[in-house]
Amino acid sequence: xxxxxxxxxxxxxxxxxxxxxxxxxxxxxxxxxxxxxxxxxxxxxxxxxxxxxxxxxxxxxxxxxxxxxxxxxxxxxxxxxxxxxxxxxxxxxxxxxxxxxxxxxxxxxxxxxxxxxxxxxxxxxxxxxxxxxxxxxxxxxxxxxxxxxxxxxxxxxxxxxxxxxxxxxxxxxxxxxxxxxxxxxxxxxxxxxxxxxxxxxxxxxxxxxxxxxxxxxxxxxxxxxxxxxxxxxxxxxxxxxxxxxxxxxxxxxxxxxxxxxxxxxxxxxxxxxxxxxxxxxxxxxxxxxxxxxxxxxxxxxxxxxxxxxxxxxxxxxxxxxxxxxxxxxxxxxxxxxxxxxxxxxxxxxxxxxxxxxxxxxxxxxxxxxxxxxxxxxxxxxxxxxxxxxxxxxxxxxxxxxxxxxxxxxxxxxxxxxxxxxxxxxxxxxxxxx
Amino acid sequence: xxxxxxxxxxxxxxxxxxxxxxxxxxxxxxxxxxxxxxxxxxxxxxxxxxxxxxxxxxxxxxxxxxxxxxxxxxxxxxxxxxxxxxxxxxxxxxxxxxxxxxxxxxxxxxxxxxxxxxxxxxxxxxxxxxxxxxxxxxxxxxxxxxxxxxxxxxxxxxxxxxxxxxxxxxxxxxxxxxxxxxxxxxxxxxxxxxxxxxxxxxxxxxxxxxxxxxxxxxxxxxxxxxxxxxxxxxxxxxxxxxxxxxxxxxxxxxxxxxxxxxxxxxxxxxxxxxxxxxxxxxxxxxxxxxxxxxxxxxxxxxxxxxxxxxxxxxxxxxxxxxxxxxxxxxxxxxxxxxxxxxxxxxxxxxxxxxxxxxxxxxxxxxxxxxxxxxxxxxxxxxxxxxxxxxxxxxxxxxxxxxxx
Numbered sequence: 001x002x003x004x005x006x007x008x009x010x011x012x013x014x015x016x017x018x019x020x021x022x023x024x025x026x027x028x029x030x031x032x033x034x035x036x037x038x039x040x041x042x043x044x045x046x047x048x049x050x051x052x053x054x055x056x057x058x059x060x061x062x063x064x065x066x067x068x069x070x071x072x073x074x075x076x077x078x079x080x081x082x083x084x085x086x087x088x089x090x091x092x093x094x095x096x097x098x099x100x101x102x103x104x105x106x107x108x109x110x111x112x113x114x115x116x117x118x119x120x121x122x123x124x125x126x127x128x129x130x131x132x133x134x135x136x137x138x139x140x141x142x143x144x145x146x147x148x149x150x151x152x153x154x155x156x157x158x159x160x161x162x163x164x165x166x167x168x169x170x171x172x173x174x175x176x177x178x179x180x181x182x183x184x185x186x187x188x189x190x191x192x193x194x195x196x197x198x199x200x201x202x203x204x205x206x207x208x209x210x211x212x213x214x215x216x217x218x219x220x221x222x223x224x225x226x227x228x229x230x231x232x233x234x235x236x237x238x239x240x241x242x243x244x245x246x247x248x249x250x251x252x253x254x255x256x257x258x259x260x261x262x263x264x265x266x267x268x269x270x271x272x273x274x275x276x277x278x279x280x281x282x283x284x285x286x287x288x289x290x291x292x293x294x295x296x297x298x299x300x301x302x303x304x305x306x307x308x309x310x311x312x313x314x315x316x317x318x319x320x321x322x323x324x325x326x327x328x329x330x331x332x333x334x335x336x337x338x339x340x341x342x343x344x345x346x347x348x349x350x351x352x353x354x355x356x357x358x359x360x361x362x363x364x365x366x367x368x369x370x371x372x373x374x375x376x377x378x379x380x381x382x383x384x385x386x387x388x389x390x391x392x393x394x395x396x397x398x399x400x401x402x403x404x405x406x407x408x409x410x411x412x413x414x415x416x417x418x419x420x421x422x423x424x425x426x427x428x429x430x431x432x433x
Numbered sequence: 434x435x436x437x438x439x440x441x442x443x444x445x446x447x448x449x450x451x452x453x454x455x456x457x458x459x460x461x462x463x464x465x466x467x468x469x470x471x472x473x474x475x476x477x478x479x480x481x482x483x484x485x486x487x488x489x490x491x492x493x494x495x496x497x498x499x500x501x502x503x504x505x506x507x508x509x510x511x512x513x514x515x516x517x518x519x520x521x522x523x524x525x526x527x528x529x530x531x532x533x534x535x536x537x538x539x540x541x542x543x544x545x546x547x548x549x550x551x552x553x554x555x556x557x558x559x560x561x562x563x564x565x566x567x568x569x570x571x572x573x574x575x576x577x578x579x580x581x582x583x584x585x586x587x588x589x590x591x592x593x594x595x596x597x598x599x600x601x602x603x604x605x606x607x608x609x610x611x612x613x614x615x616x617x618x619x620x621x622x623x624x625x626x627x628x629x630x631x632x633x634x635x636x637x638x639x640x641x642x643x644x645x646x647x648x649x650x651x652x653x654x655x656x657x658x659x660x661x662x663x664x665x666x667x668x669x670x671x672x673x674x675x676x677x678x679x680x681x682x683x684x685x686x687x688x689x690x691x692x693x694x695x696x697x698x699x700x701x702x703x704x705x706x707x708x709x710x711x712x713x714x715x716x717x718x719x720x721x722x723x724x725x726x727x728x729x730x731x732x733x734x735x736x737x738x739x740x741x742x743x744x745x746x747x748x749x750x751x752x753x754x755x756x757x758x759x760x761x762x763x764x765x766x767x768x769x770x771x772x773x774x775x776x777x778x779x780x781x782x783x784x785x786x787x788x789x790x791x792x793x794x795x796x797x798x799x800x801x802x803x804x805x806x807x808x809x810x811x812x813x814x815x816x817x818x819x820x821x822x823x824x825x826x827x828x829x830x831x832x833x834x835x836x837x
Contacts, residue, residue, distance in 0.1 A: 019733045026726050304712050311719045314463050322730035325452035329737035
């Protein structure tokens with residue numbers, strides 16, 4: 001019987017070739033556009049540090065004066081002053097903690113063949129490596145002692161290491177950054193968390209990752225430029241080491257919710273204590289954001305991409321309305337044929353199955369086309385010059401999602417017309433013919 | 434043509450007609466909002482930078498010497514750059530529109546007072562105004578004895594020693610609404626700075642809220658960090674050659690440096706707006722896609738209805754209706770459906786706009802867009818229904834005599 005229904009569906013398609021093709025095209029475009037955007041948002045909302053992300057937190061304390069009227073932007077700002085970051089670092093109330101800032105430095109290779117070039121890296125403190133579980137290919141990070149003694153040591157990422165030393169062992173060799181020699185103590189195994197969660201979240205949150213890491217205190221002593229936003233208030237004094245310029249990022253590791261709770265209390269205590277010293281004029285409101293929570297609060301997925309997703313879904317919705325309407329008109333036009341079948345003994349179920357198969361076939365064909373269009377869409381996203389472009393790949397779950405969406409969309413747009421059409425009253429239809 | 438028969442006929446296709454109205458409504462709502470976004474973004478794209486865009490080339494230089502003397506280095510570099518044939522003028526600057534190097538200060542009107550505006554500081558060597566091609570609408574350029582070093586190694590303390598400034602018209606209007614800003618003092622830091630000139634536009638290096646994009650101050654402060662941007666002004670057709678020669682000249686003069694971002698100003702601007710242009714293209718594609726799908730839906734449905742009603746049409750023709758009457762019937766039917774859809778769409782469009790205002794800080798949708806959206810859909814509907822309606826009109830009366 002099923003084969004016969006398929007044959008009937010085929011005949012029906014043949015009668016309205018153009019409209020059938022357009023229906024398949026419309027549902028294909030809708031599904032393709034939606035799946036492209038769902039996939040892009042899916043990969044961008046991924047966990048940059050699976051397994052560890054639940055234990056990592058960003059403390060937010062706000063030393064700004066009350067008069068600094070906040071703009072409409074309500075994105076939390078976790079940048080810290082040097083004073084506060086160093087206090088939290090040395091208080092060591094968390095399992096691990098690290099302060100950090102981004103920096104782009106000229107690298108001066110010793111090989112004559114290579115010209116000096118700029119490379120992006122991070123100035124961090126010792127716990128950075130064990131806290132984020134950075135994979136080492138050789139060597140290791142440095143310890144708190146090195147931080148204190150402003151050691152001239154560097155951890156390289158795989159790309160820069162390859163560029164400078166090829167495949168030769170590099171531990172113990174020197175790298176000249178700006179005007180200072182640094183001893184290589186560790187080489188990372190191509191560490192590329194996406195997004196680069198630990199940095200200031202901006203347009204460059206996805207894409208090329210840091211290629212060197214040096215101790216923060218060393219960079220501060222050498223007065224190396226950092227890159228990123230710095231917000232100062234009041235006047236006078238050296239900006240970076242002062243207690244009235246926020247520019248540092250701070251992360252803590254807390255392995256239980258109880259500890260997280262205790263740490264927030266500790267922050268509130270610090271806030272109150274500082275108020276006694278004339279700082280932190282705002283009401284104590286210390287916050288602690290978990291990693292994934294932090295990323296969504298920082299809008300790591302650009303608003304434009306969300307808008308693109310809604311547009312695609314809106315398009316799919318209109319396409320589905322379109323197909324429901326067309327199928328309905330098509331099925332109802334065949335009221336006579338359906339009535340004859342019903343009068344000859346076909347049950348409602350049979351008619352429903354017949355029409356359902358016809359509608360389902362359109363949904364399925366549209367879904368298959370949609371998968372192709374989604375691949376095409378992702379291909380075009382990969383050619384955008386944005387940092388997230390290379391992430392736009394369909395994984396297994398997205399592939400499954402596309403099929404699911406196609407089936408759901410096809411079923412939704414087919415079931416209503418089929419249900420409505422199999423409910424025609426045979427006698428009435430036969431009479432009007 | 435009277436409406437009652439059309440309405441009566443539509444009530445026999447309630448669900449189908451309703452679906453079509455919904456489709457028109459959603460399309461209208463989305464297209465209105467998308468059109469509004471497109472216009473908004475195109476306007477952002479067109480914002481004037483204030484500089485002579487097609488005559489400028491830029492190159493960033495970072496001196497790697499241990500004990501470099503930036504002021505001396507910049508002077509020597511500029512002299513060599515000016516000697517390149519085709520270079521009309523050259524300047525060393527620390528910021529350019531769209532180059533993302535944004536040093537912004539809160540601008541107060543009294544010492545330690547509140548700051549009604551935040552403005553980007555543009556600093557450069559003498560001749561910056563002429564090289565960039567800024568349009569001075571009031572006052573004068575800086576005098577040679579007004580220049581001081583920026584003091585980048587000392588927390589940019591030049592800002593407390595600089596005597597005068599030139600501001601943009603946007604900033605002048607914001608700080609001194611309804612007054613002449615010329616001669617007034619502003620406090621970008623602790624010390625007063627007197628306004629000696631006003632330029633019509635100077636776009637900030639980074640994107641700010643659209644009302645603040647042109648808030649800029651120019652100071653006679655000499656860049657004295659190791660990294661600096663050289664701006665050269667030349668004829669448009671010489672830009673590529675001058676850029677290449679400039680790279681060679683600078684490398685030849687002093688090799689221990691890194692040159693980056695050698696580009697024309699137009700490239701800089703194009704890169705800055707790249708995302709915006711992609712988004713505009715996607716918005717246009719989405720709007721067109723929606724309109725096409727809706728048009729196809731209308732045409733498809735109309736042609737089903739024409740097929741279904743062939744006999745009734747034949748009977749109407751047989752009892753005296755003209756072809757024109759049949760044509761009009763389908764056109765009126767379509768007009769009715771689209772009108773209800775548009776009415777629904779208006780409500781939906783405002784709902785959507787409200788959602789967008791909440792989440793994306795989109796401004797309120799002006800009525801004009803709704804009018805244009807409605808007009809577009811009416812036109813689209815009539816165009817889409819024309820084919821099927823003509824086919825209906827050509828149904829011969831003899832059909833009435835045939836059975837089903």
